[in-house]
Amino acid sequence: xxxxxxxxxxxxxxxxxxxxxxxxxxxxxxxxxxxxxxxxxxxxxxxxxxxxxxxxxxxxxxxxxxxxxxxxxxxxxxxxxxxxxxxxxxxxxxxxxxxxxxxxxxxxxxxxxxxxxxxxxxxxxxxxxxxxxxxxxxxxxxxxxxxxxxxxxxxxxxxxxxxxxxxxxxxxxxxxxxxxxxxxxxxxxxxxxxxxxxxxxxxxxxxxxxxxxxxxxxxxxxxxxxxxxxxxxxxxxxxxxxxxxxxxxxxxxxxxxxxxxxxxxxxxxxxxxxxxxxxxxxxxxxxxxxxxxxxxxxxxxxxxxxxxxxxxxxxxxxxxxxxxxxxxxxxxxxxxxxxxxxxxxxxxxxxxxxxxxxxxxxxxxxxxxxxxxxxxxxxxxxxxxxxxxxxxxxxxxxxxxxxxxxxxxxxxxxxxxxxxxxxxxxxxxxxxxxxxxxxxxxxxxxxxxxxxxxxxxxxxxxxxxxxxxxxxxxxxxxxxxxxxxxxxxxxxxxxxxxxxxxxxxxxxxxxxxx
Ligand code: ADP
Numbered sequence: 001x002x003x004x005x006x007x008x009x010x011x012x013x014x015x016x017x018x019x020x021x022x023x024x025x026x027x028x029x030x031x032x033x034x035x036x037x038x039x040x041x042x043x044x045x046x047x048x049x050x051x052x053x054x055x056x057x058x059x060x061x062x063x064x065x066x067x068x069x070x071x072x073x074x075x076x077x078x079x080x081x082x083x084x085x086x087x088x089x090x091x092x093x094x095x096x097x098x099x100x101x102x103x104x105x106x107x108x109x110x111x112x113x114x115x116x117x118x119x120x121x122x123x124x125x126x127x128x129x130x131x132x133x134x135x136x137x138x139x140x141x142x143x144x145x146x147x148x149x150x151x152x153x154x155x156x157x158x159x160x161x162x163x164x165x166x167x168x169x170x171x172x173x174x175x176x177x178x179x180x181x182x183x184x185x186x187x188x189x190x191x192x193x194x195x196x197x198x199x200x201x202x203x204x205x206x207x208x209x210x211x212x213x214x215x216x217x218x219x220x221x222x223x224x225x226x227x228x229x230x231x232x233x234x235x236x237x238x239x240x241x242x243x244x245x246x247x248x249x250x251x252x253x254x255x256x257x258x259x260x261x262x263x264x265x266x267x268x269x270x271x272x273x274x275x276x277x278x279x280x281x282x283x284x285x286x287x288x289x290x291x292x293x294x295x296x297x298x299x300x301x302x303x304x305x306x307x308x309x310x311x312x313x314x315x316x317x318x319x320x321x322x323x324x325x326x327x328x329x330x331x332x333x334x335x336x337x338x339x340x341x342x343x344x345x346x347x348x349x350x351x352x353x354x355x356x357x358x359x360x361x362x363x364x365x366x367x368x369x370x371x372x373x374x375x376x377x378x379x380x381x382x383x384x385x386x387x388x389x390x391x392x393x394x395x396x397x398x399x400x401x402x403x404x405x406x407x408x409x410x411x412x413x414x415x416x417x418x419x420x421x422x423x424x425x426x427x428x429x430x431x432x433x434x435x436x437x438x439x440x441x442x443x444x445x446x447x448x449x450x451x452x453x454x455x456x457x458x459x460x461x462x463x464x465x466x467x468x469x470x471x472x473x474x475x476x477x478x479x480x481x482x483x484x485x486x487x488x489x490x491x492x493x494x495x496x497x498x499x500x501x502x503x504x505x506x507x508x509x510x511x512x513x514x
Contacts, residue, residue: 035190136171471485
Protein backbone atom coordinates (compact mmCIF):
# COMPACT_ATOMS: atom_id res chain seq x y z
CA UNK A 1 0.00 0.00 0.00
CA UNK A 2 2.95 2.27 0.65
CA UNK A 3 3.87 1.97 -2.99
CA UNK A 4 0.30 2.91 -3.96
CA UNK A 5 0.50 6.07 -1.87
CA UNK A 6 3.82 6.95 -3.35
CA UNK A 7 2.37 6.62 -6.85
CA UNK A 8 -0.57 8.81 -5.82
CA UNK A 9 1.86 11.60 -4.87
CA UNK A 10 4.46 11.04 -7.55
CA UNK A 11 2.38 10.44 -10.67
CA UNK A 12 -0.91 12.10 -9.83
CA UNK A 13 0.20 14.82 -7.43
CA UNK A 14 -2.53 14.14 -4.83
CA UNK A 15 -2.01 14.06 -1.09
CA UNK A 16 -4.65 11.64 0.12
CA UNK A 17 -7.06 9.05 -1.19
CA UNK A 18 -10.69 9.99 -1.56
CA UNK A 19 -13.86 8.12 -0.50
CA UNK A 20 -13.13 4.37 -0.69
CA UNK A 21 -10.20 4.61 -3.12
CA UNK A 22 -7.80 3.23 -0.55
CA UNK A 23 -9.94 0.21 0.34
CA UNK A 24 -10.60 -0.53 -3.34
CA UNK A 25 -6.92 -0.35 -4.27
CA UNK A 26 -5.96 -2.51 -1.30
CA UNK A 27 -8.51 -5.12 -2.29
CA UNK A 28 -7.30 -5.18 -5.89
CA UNK A 29 -3.69 -5.44 -4.77
CA UNK A 30 -4.73 -8.49 -2.74
CA UNK A 31 -5.82 -9.90 -6.12
CA UNK A 32 -9.48 -9.94 -5.17
CA UNK A 33 -12.01 -9.23 -7.90
CA UNK A 34 -13.67 -5.96 -6.92
CA UNK A 35 -16.66 -3.77 -7.70
CA UNK A 36 -16.28 -0.04 -7.12
CA UNK A 37 -19.37 2.17 -7.25
CA UNK A 38 -18.79 5.91 -7.11
CA UNK A 39 -20.57 8.79 -8.82
CA UNK A 40 -19.14 10.49 -11.89
CA UNK A 41 -16.21 12.61 -10.80
CA UNK A 42 -15.81 10.52 -7.64
CA UNK A 43 -12.36 9.30 -8.66
CA UNK A 44 -12.85 5.79 -10.02
CA UNK A 45 -9.99 5.91 -12.52
CA UNK A 46 -7.27 5.95 -9.88
CA UNK A 47 -8.74 2.76 -8.45
CA UNK A 48 -7.36 0.80 -11.41
CA UNK A 49 -4.63 3.14 -12.61
CA UNK A 50 -2.66 2.87 -9.38
CA UNK A 51 -2.84 -0.96 -9.13
CA UNK A 52 -1.88 -1.05 -12.82
CA UNK A 53 1.36 0.70 -11.91
CA UNK A 54 2.02 -1.32 -8.77
CA UNK A 55 1.52 -4.70 -10.41
CA UNK A 56 3.71 -6.30 -13.04
CA UNK A 57 2.26 -6.84 -16.49
CA UNK A 58 -0.46 -5.18 -18.49
CA UNK A 59 -3.78 -3.72 -17.40
CA UNK A 60 -6.59 -3.86 -19.93
CA UNK A 61 -9.24 -1.18 -19.49
CA UNK A 62 -12.55 -1.91 -21.19
CA UNK A 63 -14.54 1.22 -21.84
CA UNK A 64 -17.49 1.92 -24.14
CA UNK A 65 -16.86 5.65 -24.31
CA UNK A 66 -14.54 6.01 -27.26
CA UNK A 67 -14.46 9.80 -26.96
CA UNK A 68 -13.23 9.62 -23.37
CA UNK A 69 -10.52 7.02 -24.03
CA UNK A 70 -8.28 9.50 -25.75
CA UNK A 71 -8.64 12.03 -22.92
CA UNK A 72 -7.73 9.40 -20.35
CA UNK A 73 -4.71 8.25 -22.28
CA UNK A 74 -3.53 11.83 -22.92
CA UNK A 75 -3.85 12.55 -19.23
CA UNK A 76 -1.90 9.44 -18.25
CA UNK A 77 0.83 10.15 -20.78
CA UNK A 78 1.10 13.72 -19.48
CA UNK A 79 1.78 12.16 -16.07
CA UNK A 80 4.49 9.96 -17.55
CA UNK A 81 2.46 6.75 -17.60
CA UNK A 82 2.82 4.51 -20.66
CA UNK A 83 -0.64 3.91 -22.01
CA UNK A 84 -2.52 3.58 -25.27
CA UNK A 85 -5.97 2.97 -26.68
CA UNK A 86 -7.32 0.85 -29.49
CA UNK A 87 -10.68 1.64 -31.00
CA UNK A 88 -12.47 2.07 -34.29
CA UNK A 89 -11.00 5.55 -34.83
CA UNK A 90 -7.56 3.99 -35.49
CA UNK A 91 -6.31 2.51 -38.77
CA UNK A 92 -5.09 -1.10 -39.01
CA UNK A 93 -1.48 -0.02 -39.07
CA UNK A 94 -1.94 2.22 -36.02
CA UNK A 95 -3.45 -0.71 -34.14
CA UNK A 96 -0.53 -2.91 -35.25
CA UNK A 97 1.99 -0.37 -34.00
CA UNK A 98 0.31 -0.22 -30.61
CA UNK A 99 0.12 -4.00 -30.30
CA UNK A 100 3.82 -4.17 -31.09
CA UNK A 101 4.53 -1.83 -28.16
CA UNK A 102 2.24 -3.88 -25.94
CA UNK A 103 4.12 -7.08 -26.85
CA UNK A 104 7.36 -5.34 -25.92
CA UNK A 105 5.93 -4.50 -22.48
CA UNK A 106 6.20 -0.81 -23.28
CA UNK A 107 2.57 -0.16 -22.29
CA UNK A 108 1.11 -0.45 -18.78
CA UNK A 109 -2.52 0.41 -19.53
CA UNK A 110 -4.32 -0.50 -22.73
CA UNK A 111 -7.82 0.94 -23.26
CA UNK A 112 -10.12 -1.00 -25.58
CA UNK A 113 -13.79 -0.92 -26.55
CA UNK A 114 -15.80 -4.02 -25.58
CA UNK A 115 -16.61 -4.83 -29.24
CA UNK A 116 -12.92 -5.55 -29.80
CA UNK A 117 -13.28 -8.66 -27.62
CA UNK A 118 -15.64 -10.16 -30.19
CA UNK A 119 -12.67 -10.35 -32.54
CA UNK A 120 -11.15 -13.83 -32.27
CA UNK A 121 -7.69 -12.96 -33.53
CA UNK A 122 -7.45 -10.05 -31.09
CA UNK A 123 -8.29 -12.42 -28.24
CA UNK A 124 -5.62 -14.86 -29.45
CA UNK A 125 -3.12 -12.02 -29.28
CA UNK A 126 -4.28 -11.09 -25.77
CA UNK A 127 -3.77 -14.65 -24.63
CA UNK A 128 -0.04 -14.29 -25.38
CA UNK A 129 0.34 -11.30 -23.06
CA UNK A 130 1.03 -11.04 -19.38
CA UNK A 131 -2.23 -9.45 -18.26
CA UNK A 132 -2.45 -8.84 -14.52
CA UNK A 133 -5.56 -6.69 -14.27
CA UNK A 134 -8.77 -6.18 -16.25
CA UNK A 135 -10.65 -2.97 -15.45
CA UNK A 136 -14.25 -2.82 -16.67
CA UNK A 137 -15.45 0.76 -16.82
CA UNK A 138 -19.18 1.55 -17.00
CA UNK A 139 -19.73 -1.94 -15.66
CA UNK A 140 -23.51 -1.48 -15.40
CA UNK A 141 -23.56 -2.03 -19.18
CA UNK A 142 -23.15 -5.74 -18.48
CA UNK A 143 -26.47 -5.92 -16.64
CA UNK A 144 -29.88 -6.15 -18.23
CA UNK A 145 -31.08 -4.27 -15.16
CA UNK A 146 -28.84 -1.32 -15.93
CA UNK A 147 -30.13 1.68 -17.83
CA UNK A 148 -27.64 1.13 -20.62
CA UNK A 149 -27.29 -2.60 -21.28
CA UNK A 150 -24.79 -3.39 -24.05
CA UNK A 151 -24.70 -6.91 -25.46
CA UNK A 152 -20.99 -6.53 -26.30
CA UNK A 153 -20.29 -6.44 -22.56
CA UNK A 154 -21.28 -10.07 -22.38
CA UNK A 155 -18.09 -10.95 -24.31
CA UNK A 156 -16.02 -9.78 -21.36
CA UNK A 157 -16.52 -12.92 -19.26
CA UNK A 158 -15.28 -15.05 -22.15
CA UNK A 159 -11.82 -13.56 -22.05
CA UNK A 160 -11.26 -14.54 -18.42
CA UNK A 161 -10.27 -18.02 -19.56
CA UNK A 162 -7.71 -16.85 -22.11
CA UNK A 163 -4.89 -17.15 -19.58
CA UNK A 164 -3.91 -20.10 -17.38
CA UNK A 165 -4.44 -17.81 -14.39
CA UNK A 166 -7.34 -15.38 -14.49
CA UNK A 167 -6.23 -11.74 -14.13
CA UNK A 168 -7.72 -9.73 -11.26
CA UNK A 169 -10.92 -7.97 -12.32
CA UNK A 170 -12.10 -4.57 -11.19
CA UNK A 171 -15.53 -3.40 -12.31
CA UNK A 172 -16.39 0.28 -11.98
CA UNK A 173 -19.62 2.17 -12.37
CA UNK A 174 -21.40 5.31 -11.25
CA UNK A 175 -24.89 4.04 -11.46
CA UNK A 176 -25.34 0.65 -9.96
CA UNK A 177 -28.48 0.24 -7.90
CA UNK A 178 -28.55 -2.82 -5.60
CA UNK A 179 -30.16 -4.95 -8.33
CA UNK A 180 -27.53 -4.03 -10.87
CA UNK A 181 -24.76 -4.54 -8.36
CA UNK A 182 -25.96 -8.01 -7.59
CA UNK A 183 -26.14 -8.78 -11.27
CA UNK A 184 -22.62 -7.48 -11.92
CA UNK A 185 -21.32 -9.54 -9.00
CA UNK A 186 -23.06 -12.69 -10.24
CA UNK A 187 -21.88 -12.29 -13.80
CA UNK A 188 -18.29 -11.47 -12.85
CA UNK A 189 -18.18 -13.66 -9.74
CA UNK A 190 -17.28 -10.87 -7.37
CA UNK A 191 -17.70 -11.58 -3.63
CA UNK A 192 -20.10 -9.36 -1.77
CA UNK A 193 -17.32 -8.28 0.60
CA UNK A 194 -15.42 -6.88 -2.38
CA UNK A 195 -18.10 -4.33 -3.25
CA UNK A 196 -17.34 -0.73 -2.32
CA UNK A 197 -19.91 2.05 -2.66
CA UNK A 198 -19.28 5.65 -1.72
CA UNK A 199 -19.41 9.30 -2.61
CA UNK A 200 -23.08 9.64 -3.55
CA UNK A 201 -23.78 12.02 -0.74
CA UNK A 202 -23.36 15.54 -2.11
CA UNK A 203 -23.69 17.54 1.03
CA UNK A 204 -23.42 20.95 -0.62
CA UNK A 205 -26.58 20.27 -2.63
CA UNK A 206 -30.06 20.86 -1.32
CA UNK A 207 -32.75 18.95 -3.13
CA UNK A 208 -36.34 20.10 -3.40
CA UNK A 209 -39.46 18.81 -5.15
CA UNK A 210 -42.32 21.19 -5.84
CA UNK A 211 -45.67 19.67 -6.66
CA UNK A 212 -48.34 21.52 -8.58
CA UNK A 213 -46.39 24.78 -8.82
CA UNK A 214 -47.04 27.18 -11.71
CA UNK A 215 -43.75 26.25 -13.32
CA UNK A 216 -43.16 29.26 -15.56
CA UNK A 217 -44.03 31.68 -12.82
CA UNK A 218 -41.76 29.85 -10.43
CA UNK A 219 -38.79 29.93 -12.81
CA UNK A 220 -39.18 33.62 -13.59
CA UNK A 221 -39.35 34.44 -9.90
CA UNK A 222 -36.43 32.18 -9.04
CA UNK A 223 -34.15 33.82 -11.60
CA UNK A 224 -35.28 37.25 -10.48
CA UNK A 225 -34.35 36.34 -6.90
CA UNK A 226 -30.97 34.91 -7.97
CA UNK A 227 -29.82 37.32 -10.67
CA UNK A 228 -26.12 36.57 -10.36
CA UNK A 229 -26.22 32.80 -10.20
CA UNK A 230 -25.47 30.43 -13.06
CA UNK A 231 -27.94 27.62 -13.49
CA UNK A 232 -29.29 24.95 -15.80
CA UNK A 233 -32.95 24.35 -16.51
CA UNK A 234 -33.62 20.90 -17.93
CA UNK A 235 -36.78 20.42 -19.98
CA UNK A 236 -37.95 17.14 -21.49
CA UNK A 237 -38.56 18.23 -25.07
CA UNK A 238 -37.03 20.52 -27.66
CA UNK A 239 -40.33 22.34 -27.81
CA UNK A 240 -40.32 23.18 -24.11
CA UNK A 241 -36.66 24.24 -24.32
CA UNK A 242 -37.58 26.68 -27.09
CA UNK A 243 -40.59 27.98 -25.17
CA UNK A 244 -38.68 28.48 -21.91
CA UNK A 245 -35.80 30.09 -23.75
CA UNK A 246 -38.16 32.56 -25.44
CA UNK A 247 -39.88 33.30 -22.15
CA UNK A 248 -36.63 34.10 -20.35
CA UNK A 249 -35.22 36.06 -23.27
CA UNK A 250 -38.30 38.21 -23.18
CA UNK A 251 -37.67 38.85 -19.48
CA UNK A 252 -34.20 40.10 -20.33
CA UNK A 253 -32.34 37.09 -18.87
CA UNK A 254 -28.97 36.22 -20.45
CA UNK A 255 -30.06 32.75 -21.50
CA UNK A 256 -28.59 30.06 -23.75
CA UNK A 257 -30.27 26.97 -25.17
CA UNK A 258 -29.16 23.48 -26.17
CA UNK A 259 -31.01 20.56 -27.71
CA UNK A 260 -30.53 17.83 -30.29
CA UNK A 261 -32.54 19.63 -32.96
CA UNK A 262 -30.03 22.47 -33.28
CA UNK A 263 -27.09 22.64 -35.68
CA UNK A 264 -23.88 21.52 -34.02
CA UNK A 265 -22.35 24.93 -34.64
CA UNK A 266 -25.21 26.70 -32.84
CA UNK A 267 -25.13 24.20 -30.00
CA UNK A 268 -21.41 24.76 -29.47
CA UNK A 269 -21.87 28.51 -29.62
CA UNK A 270 -24.62 28.43 -26.99
CA UNK A 271 -22.69 26.01 -24.81
CA UNK A 272 -19.63 28.24 -24.86
CA UNK A 273 -21.68 31.29 -23.92
CA UNK A 274 -22.80 29.42 -20.84
CA UNK A 275 -19.35 28.00 -20.02
CA UNK A 276 -17.77 31.46 -20.33
CA UNK A 277 -20.39 33.03 -18.06
CA UNK A 278 -21.81 35.16 -20.88
CA UNK A 279 -25.15 33.44 -20.43
CA UNK A 280 -26.40 33.10 -16.87
CA UNK A 281 -28.90 30.37 -17.56
CA UNK A 282 -28.79 27.35 -19.87
CA UNK A 283 -32.11 25.86 -20.91
CA UNK A 284 -31.54 22.39 -22.34
CA UNK A 285 -32.71 18.87 -22.91
CA UNK A 286 -30.72 16.05 -21.37
CA UNK A 287 -28.49 16.18 -24.48
CA UNK A 288 -26.61 18.89 -22.61
CA UNK A 289 -24.05 18.20 -19.94
CA UNK A 290 -21.94 15.15 -20.84
CA UNK A 291 -18.33 16.00 -20.24
CA UNK A 292 -19.15 19.61 -19.37
CA UNK A 293 -16.98 20.97 -16.65
CA UNK A 294 -18.52 24.13 -15.26
CA UNK A 295 -18.00 24.18 -11.55
CA UNK A 296 -19.98 27.25 -10.49
CA UNK A 297 -23.47 26.05 -11.43
CA UNK A 298 -25.58 27.21 -8.47
CA UNK A 299 -28.89 25.67 -9.42
CA UNK A 300 -30.33 22.94 -11.61
CA UNK A 301 -34.08 23.13 -12.12
CA UNK A 302 -35.99 20.31 -13.77
CA UNK A 303 -39.03 21.57 -15.61
CA UNK A 304 -40.27 17.98 -15.92
CA UNK A 305 -39.52 14.87 -13.93
CA UNK A 306 -36.77 12.74 -15.54
CA UNK A 307 -37.50 9.09 -16.24
CA UNK A 308 -35.28 7.59 -13.56
CA UNK A 309 -33.18 8.48 -10.54
CA UNK A 310 -29.93 7.75 -12.42
CA UNK A 311 -30.67 10.50 -14.93
CA UNK A 312 -31.88 12.86 -12.25
CA UNK A 313 -28.83 12.36 -10.06
CA UNK A 314 -26.52 12.88 -13.00
CA UNK A 315 -28.25 16.03 -14.26
CA UNK A 316 -28.94 17.59 -10.86
CA UNK A 317 -25.39 16.66 -9.81
CA UNK A 318 -24.02 19.20 -12.30
CA UNK A 319 -24.80 21.80 -9.64
CA UNK A 320 -22.17 22.75 -7.09
CA UNK A 321 -19.15 20.92 -8.49
CA UNK A 322 -16.99 23.48 -6.67
CA UNK A 323 -18.39 22.39 -3.33
CA UNK A 324 -20.35 25.63 -2.81
CA UNK A 325 -23.96 25.37 -1.59
CA UNK A 326 -26.28 24.86 -4.58
CA UNK A 327 -29.88 23.93 -5.23
CA UNK A 328 -31.52 21.12 -7.23
CA UNK A 329 -35.20 21.71 -7.76
CA UNK A 330 -37.63 19.39 -9.46
CA UNK A 331 -40.94 20.85 -10.62
CA UNK A 332 -43.29 17.90 -10.61
CA UNK A 333 -46.62 17.52 -12.28
CA UNK A 334 -48.48 14.26 -12.57
CA UNK A 335 -48.68 14.52 -16.36
CA UNK A 336 -44.90 13.89 -16.52
CA UNK A 337 -45.61 10.35 -15.45
CA UNK A 338 -47.98 9.72 -18.37
CA UNK A 339 -45.45 11.09 -20.86
CA UNK A 340 -42.77 8.73 -19.58
CA UNK A 341 -45.11 5.74 -19.57
CA UNK A 342 -45.98 6.46 -23.17
CA UNK A 343 -42.32 6.78 -24.17
CA UNK A 344 -41.32 3.64 -22.28
CA UNK A 345 -44.15 1.74 -23.98
CA UNK A 346 -42.77 2.77 -27.35
CA UNK A 347 -39.29 1.63 -26.35
CA UNK A 348 -37.48 -0.43 -28.94
CA UNK A 349 -36.65 -3.31 -26.69
CA UNK A 350 -39.81 -4.68 -25.05
CA UNK A 351 -37.81 -6.75 -22.56
CA UNK A 352 -36.69 -3.49 -20.97
CA UNK A 353 -40.19 -2.17 -20.34
CA UNK A 354 -40.75 -3.68 -16.85
CA UNK A 355 -37.33 -2.47 -15.69
CA UNK A 356 -37.90 1.02 -17.04
CA UNK A 357 -41.32 1.15 -15.40
CA UNK A 358 -39.88 0.12 -12.08
CA UNK A 359 -37.25 2.81 -12.33
CA UNK A 360 -39.91 5.35 -13.25
CA UNK A 361 -41.87 4.33 -10.16
CA UNK A 362 -38.83 4.98 -7.95
CA UNK A 363 -38.54 8.41 -9.54
CA UNK A 364 -42.20 9.11 -8.81
CA UNK A 365 -41.68 7.94 -5.24
CA UNK A 366 -38.86 10.44 -4.89
CA UNK A 367 -41.32 13.18 -5.85
CA UNK A 368 -43.82 12.13 -3.19
CA UNK A 369 -41.77 10.97 -0.28
CA UNK A 370 -41.64 13.18 2.78
CA UNK A 371 -38.36 11.62 3.89
CA UNK A 372 -34.93 13.22 3.42
CA UNK A 373 -34.31 13.53 -0.33
CA UNK A 374 -30.53 13.30 -0.04
CA UNK A 375 -30.89 10.03 1.92
CA UNK A 376 -33.40 8.72 -0.60
CA UNK A 377 -30.87 9.24 -3.36
CA UNK A 378 -27.92 7.79 -1.44
CA UNK A 379 -29.99 4.72 -0.51
CA UNK A 380 -31.14 4.30 -4.07
CA UNK A 381 -27.53 3.86 -5.13
CA UNK A 382 -27.01 1.36 -2.37
CA UNK A 383 -24.66 3.36 -0.24
CA UNK A 384 -25.08 2.87 3.49
CA UNK A 385 -27.68 4.92 5.32
CA UNK A 386 -26.65 8.50 5.97
CA UNK A 387 -28.05 10.96 8.45
CA UNK A 388 -30.83 13.21 7.20
CA UNK A 389 -29.28 16.17 5.38
CA UNK A 390 -31.25 18.76 7.33
CA UNK A 391 -31.66 21.09 4.38
CA UNK A 392 -33.56 19.44 1.54
CA UNK A 393 -37.16 20.47 0.92
CA UNK A 394 -38.40 17.70 3.19
CA UNK A 395 -35.91 18.15 6.04
CA UNK A 396 -36.55 21.90 6.01
CA UNK A 397 -40.32 21.48 5.95
CA UNK A 398 -41.51 22.65 9.34
CA UNK A 399 -45.18 21.91 8.90
CA UNK A 400 -46.31 19.53 11.61
CA UNK A 401 -47.07 15.98 10.56
CA UNK A 402 -50.76 15.17 10.59
CA UNK A 403 -52.27 11.83 11.34
CA UNK A 404 -53.81 10.76 8.03
CA UNK A 405 -54.41 7.15 9.03
CA UNK A 406 -58.16 7.39 8.51
CA UNK A 407 -57.87 8.78 4.99
CA UNK A 408 -55.22 6.16 4.23
CA UNK A 409 -57.58 3.41 5.43
CA UNK A 410 -60.30 4.77 3.16
CA UNK A 411 -57.98 4.57 0.17
CA UNK A 412 -56.66 1.13 1.05
CA UNK A 413 -60.07 -0.36 1.61
CA UNK A 414 -61.31 1.13 -1.66
CA UNK A 415 -58.39 -0.51 -3.48
CA UNK A 416 -59.37 -3.86 -1.93
CA UNK A 417 -63.05 -3.42 -2.72
CA UNK A 418 -62.19 -2.69 -6.33
CA UNK A 419 -60.43 -6.05 -6.48
CA UNK A 420 -56.85 -4.65 -6.58
CA UNK A 421 -56.86 -4.79 -10.35
CA UNK A 422 -57.23 -1.13 -11.26
CA UNK A 423 -54.90 1.81 -11.55
CA UNK A 424 -54.38 4.99 -9.61
CA UNK A 425 -56.52 7.20 -11.82
CA UNK A 426 -59.69 5.15 -11.66
CA UNK A 427 -59.28 4.49 -7.95
CA UNK A 428 -58.93 8.17 -7.21
CA UNK A 429 -61.98 8.95 -9.31
CA UNK A 430 -64.01 6.40 -7.33
CA UNK A 431 -62.80 7.82 -4.02
CA UNK A 432 -63.52 11.37 -5.12
CA UNK A 433 -66.99 10.33 -6.32
CA UNK A 434 -66.41 11.36 -9.90
CA UNK A 435 -69.18 10.78 -12.43
CA UNK A 436 -68.16 9.16 -15.67
CA UNK A 437 -68.81 5.98 -17.57
CA UNK A 438 -65.87 4.04 -16.16
CA UNK A 439 -66.70 4.90 -12.57
CA UNK A 440 -70.34 3.80 -12.91
CA UNK A 441 -69.48 0.17 -12.21
CA UNK A 442 -68.16 1.16 -8.77
CA UNK A 443 -70.91 3.49 -7.61
CA UNK A 444 -72.42 0.78 -5.43
CA UNK A 445 -69.22 0.47 -3.35
CA UNK A 446 -69.32 1.90 0.16
CA UNK A 447 -66.01 3.64 -0.61
CA UNK A 448 -67.44 5.48 -3.62
CA UNK A 449 -67.10 9.22 -2.98
CA UNK A 450 -65.75 8.60 0.51
CA UNK A 451 -63.03 11.26 0.04
CA UNK A 452 -65.36 13.89 -1.39
CA UNK A 453 -65.02 16.89 -1.75
CA UNK A 454 -61.40 16.31 -2.77
CA UNK A 455 -60.63 16.34 -6.45
CA UNK A 456 -59.55 13.11 -8.10
CA UNK A 457 -56.17 14.77 -8.73
CA UNK A 458 -55.63 15.46 -5.03
CA UNK A 459 -56.58 11.89 -4.20
CA UNK A 460 -54.18 10.60 -6.87
CA UNK A 461 -51.47 12.65 -5.23
CA UNK A 462 -52.30 11.13 -1.86
CA UNK A 463 -52.16 7.68 -3.46
CA UNK A 464 -48.69 8.54 -4.81
CA UNK A 465 -47.68 9.36 -1.27
CA UNK A 466 -49.04 6.02 -0.01
CA UNK A 467 -47.07 4.29 -2.76
CA UNK A 468 -43.90 6.11 -1.73
CA UNK A 469 -44.57 4.88 1.83
CA UNK A 470 -44.89 1.33 0.42
CA UNK A 471 -48.44 0.95 1.77
CA UNK A 472 -49.63 0.47 -1.76
CA UNK A 473 -47.56 -1.31 -4.37
CA UNK A 474 -47.69 -0.96 -8.11
CA UNK A 475 -47.97 -3.88 -10.48
CA UNK A 476 -46.15 -2.62 -13.55
CA UNK A 477 -47.56 -3.07 -17.00
CA UNK A 478 -49.01 -1.04 -19.79
CA UNK A 479 -51.85 -0.20 -17.39
CA UNK A 480 -50.21 -0.28 -13.97
CA UNK A 481 -52.49 -1.42 -11.18
CA UNK A 482 -52.22 -0.88 -7.45
CA UNK A 483 -52.57 -3.32 -4.59
CA UNK A 484 -52.24 -3.21 -0.80
CA UNK A 485 -48.90 -4.27 0.69
CA UNK A 486 -48.39 -6.19 3.92
CA UNK A 487 -47.67 -2.90 5.66
CA UNK A 488 -50.81 -1.42 4.13
CA UNK A 489 -52.82 -4.28 5.61
CA UNK A 490 -51.45 -3.38 9.02
CA UNK A 491 -52.71 0.16 8.53
CA UNK A 492 -56.12 -1.23 7.64
CA UNK A 493 -56.11 -3.30 10.82
CA UNK A 494 -55.25 -0.23 12.86
CA UNK A 495 -51.85 -1.63 13.84
CA UNK A 496 -49.91 1.13 12.13
CA UNK A 497 -50.52 4.85 11.70
CA UNK A 498 -49.73 7.12 8.77
CA UNK A 499 -48.44 10.67 9.06
CA UNK A 500 -48.11 13.27 6.39
CA UNK A 501 -47.14 16.91 6.28
CA UNK A 502 -48.97 17.85 3.14
CA UNK A 503 -52.59 18.06 4.09
CA UNK A 504 -54.69 16.91 1.23
CA UNK A 505 -56.72 20.16 0.89
CA UNK A 506 -53.52 22.12 0.39
CA UNK A 507 -52.57 19.84 -2.45
CA UNK A 508 -55.95 20.44 -4.09
CA UNK A 509 -55.49 24.16 -4.03
CA UNK A 510 -52.00 23.99 -5.48
CA UNK A 511 -52.88 21.49 -8.12
CA UNK A 512 -55.79 23.58 -9.33
CA UNK A 513 -53.27 26.29 -10.13
CA UNK A 514 -51.15 23.85 -12.09
P1 ADP B 1 -14.76 9.11 -12.28
O1 ADP B 1 -14.03 8.16 -13.18
O2 ADP B 1 -15.22 8.48 -11.01
O3 ADP B 1 -15.85 9.88 -12.96
P2 ADP B 1 -12.24 10.45 -12.22
O4 ADP B 1 -11.46 9.26 -11.92
O5 ADP B 1 -12.22 11.00 -13.61
O6 ADP B 1 -13.75 10.23 -11.78
O7 ADP B 1 -11.83 11.58 -11.18
C1 ADP B 1 -12.46 12.84 -11.16
C2 ADP B 1 -11.47 13.92 -10.78
O8 ADP B 1 -11.05 13.77 -9.45
C3 ADP B 1 -10.21 13.87 -11.64
O9 ADP B 1 -9.84 15.17 -11.98
C4 ADP B 1 -9.20 13.21 -10.72
O10 ADP B 1 -7.89 13.55 -11.06
C5 ADP B 1 -9.62 13.75 -9.36
N1 ADP B 1 -9.21 12.88 -8.25
C6 ADP B 1 -9.35 11.54 -8.19
N2 ADP B 1 -8.87 11.05 -7.03
C7 ADP B 1 -8.41 12.11 -6.32
C8 ADP B 1 -7.78 12.27 -5.03
N3 ADP B 1 -7.54 11.23 -4.25
N4 ADP B 1 -7.46 13.51 -4.66
C9 ADP B 1 -7.71 14.57 -5.45
N5 ADP B 1 -8.27 14.49 -6.67
C10 ADP B 1 -8.63 13.29 -7.10
